[in-house]
Amino acid sequence: MAESLTVEDAKKIAQGMETELATFVPGDLVASIAQRPTGVLLRCGADGTYQWTGATTVQVAAGKRVDAEAIATDIVAAYNGKDSLAAKVEQTSDGEPRAHIVGPDGAGYLVSEDPDRAGVRIASFSPCFTLPDDMSPANDY
Secondary structure (H helix, E strand, O other): OOOOOOHHHHHHHHHHHHHHHHOOOOHHHEEEEEEOOOOEEEEOOOOOEEEEEEEEEEEEOOOOOOOHHHHHHHHHHHHOOOOOOEEEEEEOOOOOEEEEEEOHHHOEEEEEEOOOOOEEEEEEEOOOEEOOOOOOOOOOO
């Protein structure tokens, strides 16, 4: 657990990685990139630790489609073994490839094509941290 992290630090780490991962979608395919400004906290364990969760969507230009396998493979090649990260290509529930990155202290990232094939979804889960007593896990951050 990253004991010295604040909610704001955890959010910054997760959103920074979302932004970095969005660059794997070829620029000529991108219509827009939308990062959720807030996220929710998920419990990491019974010890009062939480992780900030967020998402970014890369909208693909009309009439275009990403090569989900190539994006997932490129992400895994770039991140597996880098800075204590482990990455692999796995299948989504609809059988499509996605990149799954796991980092220290419970951090994780999932990158896959939207089921409607109109874009790429990036889900983030920050490293776990201790939530101060004066902050509620029910709030958006």
